[in-house]
Amino acid sequence: MGTTATGETTKNRRRTNGAPEVDAVVVGAGVAGLYMLHRLRGLGLSVQVFERGDGVGGTWYWNRYPGARCDTDSVEYSYEFSDELQQEWRWSERFATQPEILRYLEHVADRFDLRRDIQFGTTVTEAAFDEAAGRWRIATDDGARISATYFIMATGCLSAVNRPAFDGLDRFEGEWYHTGAWPHDKVSFAGKRVGIIGTGSSAIQSIPVIAAEAEHLTVFQRQPNYTIPARNAPLDPAEYAAIREQYDELRSRAKENPAACWWELNPATAEELSEDERRQELESRWELGGLAMYGVFNDVLANPAANDVATEFVRSKIRALVDDPHVAELLSPHSFIGCKRICLDTDYYATFNRPNVTLVDISDAPIEEITRTGLRTGGKEYEFDTIVFAIGFDAMTGPLLRVDIRGRDGQTLKAKWADGPRTYLGIAIEGFPNLFTISGPSSPSVLTNMIPSIEQHVEWIADCIAHARASGRPCIEATRQAEDEWIAHHDEVAAGTVFPGCNSWYVGANIPGKPRRVMPYTGGFPEYVKKCDAVAANGYEGFTLSVARA
Numbered sequence: 001m002g003t004t005a006t007g008e009t010t011k012n013r014r015r016t017n018g019a020p021e022v023d024a025v026v027v028g029a030g031v032a033g034l035y036m037l038h039r040l041r042g043l044g045l046s047v048q049v050f051e052r053g054d055g056v057g058g059t060w061y062w063n064r065y066p067g068a069r070c071d072t073d074s075v076e077y078s079y080e081f082s083d084e085l086q087q088e089w090r091w092s093e094r095f096a097t098q099p100e101i102l103r104y105l106e107h108v109a110d111r112f113d114l115r116r117d118i119q120f121g122t123t124v125t126e127a128a129f130d131e132a133a134g135r136w137r138i139a140t141d142d143g144a145r146i147s148a149t150y151f152i153m154a155t156g157c158l159s160a161v162n163r164p165a166f167d168g169l170d171r172f173e174g175e176w177y178h179t180g181a182w183p184h185d186k187v188s189f190a191g192k193r194v195g196i197i198g199t200g201s202s203a204i205q206s207i208p209v210i211a212a213e214a215e216h217l218t219v220f221q222r223q224p225n226y227t228i229p230a231r232n233a234p235l236d237p238a239e240y241a242a243i244r245e246q247y248d249e250l251r252s253r254a255k256e257n258p259a260a261c262w263w264e265l266n267p268a269t270a271e272e273l274s275e276d277e278r279r280q281e282l283e284s285r286w287e288l289g290g291l292a293m294y295g296v297f298n299d300v301l302a303n304p305a306a307n308d309v310a311t312e313f314v315r316s317k318i319r320a321l322v323d324d325p326h327v328a329e330l331l332s333p334h335s336f337i338g339c340k341r342i343c344l345d346t347d348y349y350a351t352f353n354r355p356n357v358t359l360v361d362i363s364d365a366p367i368e369e370i371t372r373t374g375l376r377t378g379g380k381e382y383e384f385d386t387i388v389f390a391i392g393f394d395a396m397t398g399p400l401l402r403v404d405i406r407g408r409d410g411q412t413l414k415a416k417w418a419d420g421p422r423t424y425l426g427i428a429i430e431g432f433p434n435l436f437t438i439s440g441p442s443s444p445s446v447l448t449n450m451i452p453s454i455e456q457h458v459e460w461i462a463d464c465i466a467h468a469r470a471s472g473r474p475c476i477e478a479t480r481q482a483e484d485e486w487i488a489h490h491d492e493v494a495a496g497t498v499f500p501g502c503n504s505w506y507v508g509a510n511i512p513g514k515p516r517r518v519m520p521y522t523g524g525f526p527e528y529v530k531k532c533d534a535v536a537a538n539g540y541e542g543f544t545l546s547v548a549r550a
């Protein structure tokens with residue numbers, strides 16, 4: 001670990017709490033971990049947070065690649081738990097850059113005095129539930145041990161990078177980078193021949209920026225993605241002031257949206273609209289930019305025919321934006337729109353009109369190997385000074401399974417999830433008492449605005465812990481029946497959507513050997529919250545409470 005942009009170094013790797021026993025251990029100091037710490041402190045618990053990075057920020061700490069910015073409007077991609085915080089912070093652009101979001105999270109850490117309970121530069125490696133004591137025994141990579149009643153994984157959904165597993169990478173004599181673990185110092189592409197592998201959100205944001213600097217950029221595309229113009233711009237001061245005055249109203253309205261976002265969901269299905277009305281709706285969302293395309297028709301994610309209307313519209317835009325018809329066709333997806341995360345871009349398609357950019361289709365010819373001077377695919381060699389791997393993440397389950405977590409009877413989480421993840425509400429796991437996952441598999445998480453989703457989880461978990469402690473039976477565990485019923489419901493809802501029909505990271509298709517199943521909950525944020533609230537109101541239905549079940 002080197003020096004970070006914030007000047008923190010591995011000297012921070014010290015036990016901030018110093019205690020061998022605490023009430024709660026939280027893993028991760030990103031959006032989720034910071035708020036969880038704040039909330040648990042509010043309950044009077046002693047808390048130790050461990051963070052792998054040398055600073056706060058989680059995803060916004062690691063993803064420093066060129067062009068990195070959020071795809072949710074900054075005014076809604078922010079905490080709402082503190083009105084003072086949301087009133088005092090000033091976003092500068094419609095879609096905040098990575099450095100601006102990181103500054104925001106650093107401000108939150110300072111404002112709520114959170115750093116004193118966070119040990120940076122430390123990876124939690126093992127956690128085992130001691131049934132006799134009713135405590136989690138947790139080990140970190142500095143050899144330390146700590147025990148806690150509650151163990152909370154705030155490790156995010158996209159924090160385990162999909163490591164490049166290409167033959168020959170160790171022989172490559174140039175520089176290579178992964179978008180999800182970008183260096184803190186500026187990487188220069190000036191005068192360089194650059195190859196980028198991948199065309200997901202990270203690549204789509206970085207390609208125009210790298211192309212503007214590099215001598216030549218070659219893009220290796222396995223499957224094209226749908227991307228919509230972001231229409232980023234500085235925030236208008238008058239509009240921003242009006243938003244700050246109506247924060248409460250706007251945020252509560254967003255809770256009625258399936259993605260917990262401020263964009264409007266069209267109440268009409270595609271079929272209920274005339275051809276002209278459909279076109280107008282599509283055009284206006286394309287012009288508006290952002291992720292509003294998700295709400296273009298009420299049934300766009302459920303009905304393949306409605307989805308086709310939207311996909312043909314985007315393909316027509318690609319044909320209009322890309323000069324070379326062959327390149328336009330290669331860039332045109334034919335999958336369902338939305339079953340892979342829709343991307344947002346600034347000048348992505350126009351970048352392929354530049355003379356210094358080449359698109360290479362590798363859909364039928366995987367990368368054979370990385371060579372000393374570049375890479376080989378389709379029997380052809382390409383020479384590069386720099387290779388960028390924009391190949392994504394082992395999403396949702398990766399961050400949880402890379403910690404050796406053992407529950408009752410020594411059962412590992414890995415074994416329990418051998419056929420795919422099973423949780424109750426994406427928050428709790430049968431056989432793993434007092435373990436909570438924030439944005440775990442089977443929660444809406446990645447299909448929603450992450451910050452309100454995280455706040456909902458954190459508050460629900462804090463209330464649940466308060467309830468268990470107040471009951472005098474602090475050990476709380478999901479029952480097998482509750483988990484089975486939640487997973488059955490989760491699968492049934494997913495089967496009625498377009499999500500199973502795409503090779504996306506939502507279904508684990510990007511990681512060889514990963515069990516294929518839709519991981520996020522597709523029933524929408526409002527339905528999900530209703531269910532969570534009902535579980536709590538019914539005395540944490542589906543959970544058992546005990547003193548410690550030895």
Ligand code: NAP
Nearest residue numbers: 069070071198199200201202203222223341390391392505
């Ligand atoms: P990604 O969406 O998983 O894209 C990875 C890309 O790498 C895909 O094009 C994939 O091709 C390709 N790839 C993977 N393995 C490959 C291999 N062995 N050979 C060739 N190509 C390979 O990852 P990402 O772009 O990092 O984005 C992940 C998620 O992070 C996004 O969906 C989004 O939720 C989030 N994100 C958000 C923002 C934002 O807020 N603006 C920005 C970046 C990321 P296939 O499609 O064929 O698998």
